[in-house]
Amino acid sequence: MLMGLGIIILGLSSLFIGAADMQLQAILAGDTDALTIFFVSRVPRLIAICLAGAGLSVAGLVMQQVCQNRFASPSTTGTIDCAMLGYVFALVFASNSNSTVTMLSIFTFSILGTLLFVQFLQRLKFKNVILVPLIGIMYGNIVGSLTTFIAYKYDLVQSLSAWTVANFSSVLRGNFELLYVAIPASILAYLYASRFSAASMGESFAKNIGLDYKKVVFIGVVIVAVLSSSVVMIVGMIPFLGLIVPNVVSLFKGDNMRKNLPFTAYWGAVLVLCCDVLGRVVIFPYEVPISMIISIVGGVVFIYLVMRDKSNA
Amino acid sequence: MRDRYKLIILAVAAIVITAVFLGKGLNADNYQFFLSRRSPKVLAIIFASIAIAVSSLIFQTITNNRILTPSIMGFDSLYLLTQVLIVSLFGGMSSLFIDAKLNFLASTTLMMLFSTILFGLYFRKKGANIFSLLLVGVVCGSLFDSIAQFLMMVMDPNEFMNVQDSMFASFNNVNGELVYWSMFPLALILIYLFKVASTLDVFWLGKDNATSLGINTDKVVRKMMFVIALLISISTALIGPVLFFGLIVVALTRQLFSSYQHSVLVTATSLLAVVMLLGGQWVVENLLGFQTTISVIINFFGGIYFLFLLLRNKLN
Numbered sequence: 001m002l003m004g005l006g007i008i009i010l011g012l013s014s015l016f017i018g019a020a021d022m023q024l025q026a027i028l029a030g031d032t033d034a035l036t037i038f039f040v041s042r043v044p045r046l047i048a049i050c051l052a053g054a055g056l057s058v059a060g061l062v063m064q065q066v067c068q069n070r071f072a073s074p075s076t077t078g079t080i081d082c083a084m085l086g087y088v089f090a091l092v093f094a095s096n097s098n099s100t101v102t103m104l105s106i107f108t109f110s111i112l113g114t115l116l117f118v119q120f121l122q123r124l125k126f127k128n129v130i131l132v133p134l135i136g137i138m139y140g141n142i143v144g145s146l147t148t149f150i151a152y153k154y155d156l157v158q159s160l161s162a163w164t165v166a167n168f169s170s171v172l173r174g175n176f177e178l179l180y181v182a183i184p185a186s187i188l189a190y191l192y193a194s195r196f197s198a199a200s201m202g203e204s205f206a207k208n209i210g211l212d213y214k215k216v217v218f219i220g221v222v223i224v225a226v227l228s229s230s231v232v233m234i235v236g237m238i239p240f241l242g243l244i245v246p247n248v249v250s251l252f253k254g255d256n257m258r259k260n261l262p263f264t265a266y267w268g269a270v271l272v273l274c275c276d277v278l279g280r281v282v283i284f285p286y287e288v289p290i291s292m293i294i295s296i297v298g299g300v301v302f303i304y305l306v307m308r309d310k311s312n313a
Numbered sequence: 314m315r316d317r318y319k320l321i322i323l324a325v326a327a328i329v330i331t332a333v334f335l336g337k338g339l340n341a342d343n344y345q346f347f348l349s350r351r352s353p354k355v356l357a358i359i360f361a362s363i364a365i366a367v368s369s370l371i372f373q374t375i376t377n378n379r380i381l382t383p384s385i386m387g388f389d390s391l392y393l394l395t396q397v398l399i400v401s402l403f404g405g406m407s408s409l410f411i412d413a414k415l416n417f418l419a420s421t422t423l424m425m426l427f428s429t430i431l432f433g434l435y436f437r438k439k440g441a442n443i444f445s446l447l448l449v450g451v452v453c454g455s456l457f458d459s460i461a462q463f464l465m466m467v468m469d470p471n472e473f474m475n476v477q478d479s480m481f482a483s484f485n486n487v488n489g490e491l492v493y494w495s496m497f498p499l500a501l502i503l504i505y506l507f508k509v510a511s512t513l514d515v516f517w518l519g520k521d522n523a524t525s526l527g528i529n530t531d532k533v534v535r536k537m538m539f540v541i542a543l544l545i546s547i548s549t550a551l552i553g554p555v556l557f558f559g560l561i562v563v564a565l566t567r568q569l570f571s572s573y574q575h576s577v578l579v580t581a582t583s584l585l586a587v588v589m590l591l592g593g594q595w596v597v598e599n600l601l602g603f604q605t606t607i608s609v610i611i612n613f614f615g616g617i618y619f620l621f622l623l624l625r626n627k628l629n
Binding site: 071124128130131133134135137138139141142144145146148149152239282283288289291292293295296299300302303306307309 | 463466
């Protein structure tokens with residue numbers, strides 16, 4: 001009940017904060033300008049924020065189960081960096097094509113890149129909790145420098161960096177609908193939740209209880225890749241989100257994935273909404289891109305999580 | 314004896330590469346123009362590579378670990394953040410930003426403070442895990458980057474122009490004055506390191522052994538942290554952040570030279586760094602036709618190498 005109220009208040013404040021002046025009375029009075037702003041910019045933005053926040057957090061939760069590591073998330077397993085590589089690849093080698101080809105390229109790269117990382121992790125004998133995100137971040141760095149190499153060669157550095165910065169201000173009706181993919185993907189994640197939980201107990205355990213381990217891992221990776229690359233494509237890079245939301249939720253709610261998934265989605269949406277509203281208020285009437293705010297907040301929380309981790313303190 | 318020959322070979326290689334860089338296409342008519350253009354750039358690369366390599370070496374010695382380097386721990390980003398902070402607090406025209414010496418002092422002081430806090434907090438805990446220290450460092454680095462980006466975003470555009478140069482420092486636009494000025498602190502540090510080399514040799518045996526051999530480890534660590542902060546400031550001010558370079562150079566040095574003596578290692582790693590960075594820049598300019606920057610190459614191969622080290626370090 002209280003949770004519902006919280007998101008409604010935040011959502012309303014998100015709807016009515018912005019550079020263009022728009023009053024509630026004007027909408028109620030049926031003013032055309034106000035209605036246009038409302039339905040073309042503000043409402044799509046709110047929907048995009050909620051979908052992106054929920055989607056990335058769910059992606060993080062799934063990734064944590066698949067990697068058997070609580071510090072895994074799209075930004076610490078190279079998924080987002082691979083998506084960027086796919087984007088640059090599409091720009092360079094299929095520049096005349098439409099956005100479907102770009103999207104497919106992004107999906108393919110992020111799925112393949114993440115699978116590569118997961119395979120690599122499974123080969124690894126000693127899985128230190130901290131080692132996995134460290135390797136993942138470095139893997140992301142390597143893929144990132146490959147992306148920069150291509151971008152530099154074809155003069156795309158500027159468009160790449162403009163695209164990297166996550167920002168909801170460019171969301172308008174007609175260009176964000178791809179984000180709806182978060183809904184079926186999250187439902188799929190929910191349906192598979194118990195299987196992911198079983199897989200997170202390790203390959204041999206999963207096989208013992210008759211689970212097709214490889215298939216479950218593959219489905220998990222596809223869900224993660226689709227969720228995070230749709231967000232990357234529409235909004236940009238939102239670091240740490242998929243990492244901190246599931247962790248904080250499981251701090252309070254325990255480790256049951258099926259139970260946690262709705263909460264994770266909800267708190268992800270709330271966090272992104274908060275950060276977005278904050279970014280719009282700080283230097284009003286200009287805005288600060290959300291990726292900056294969230295990487296400051298997320299970085300601090302992440303460091304806290306690592307430091308409080310008893311097993312490696 | 315064999316190490317000595319290797320050192321001589323490296324020294325010759327460094328001199329040859331420097332000469333190739335400076336001397337290409339020179340003749341009696343144009344040498345003044347070319348030399349005045351080229352020497353600050355070449356000197357900057359030489360000084361910076363020495364600073365990067367030596368700081369990584371010392372850092373590994375005092376942390377007694379082969380996979381740590383200051384730049385992976387976020388020190389480069391901290392330097393850039395310091396510059397942005399100075400400009401946003403005091404303005405781009407303040408002497409604290411424009412005066413190279415004052416700026417240098419302010420940046421190193423801030424970096425000193427940070428490193429003392431981070432490592433003080435960390436090493437005080439018993440049995441600190443090196444991987445979580447690394448992870449915290451990596452995340453700190455990206456945190457500093459985002460804060461700097463945030464500050465630049467809200468900054469006055471005119472002021473931003475002042476910072477921009479220090480954010481994107483590269484091999485091709487080197488601040489000439491800064492190059493000549495940075496020679497003195499660098500030379501002083503190197504002389505100092507040769508004087509304390511034997512202490513560092515003992516330190517490489519581990520903190521406990523060093524203590525039992527009569528070394529005040531805390532004091533040495535504090536001094537060395539200061540030296541490292543200075544070196545990072547020099548290298549970042551001269552050519553900007555190069556994430557993995559120190560790691561590669563120091564690891565190669567340790568492979569090539571069997572010695573544990575820091576007087577040898579400091580010399581060797583400096584020479585090797587000069588050969589690699591100047592050589593790499595020459596390859597980028599002449600063979601790859603400026604199609605990429607050397608830092609991209611370093612990040613790519615350095616990243617792979619770092620993963621390799623991480624895994625081997627873990628498996629052993």
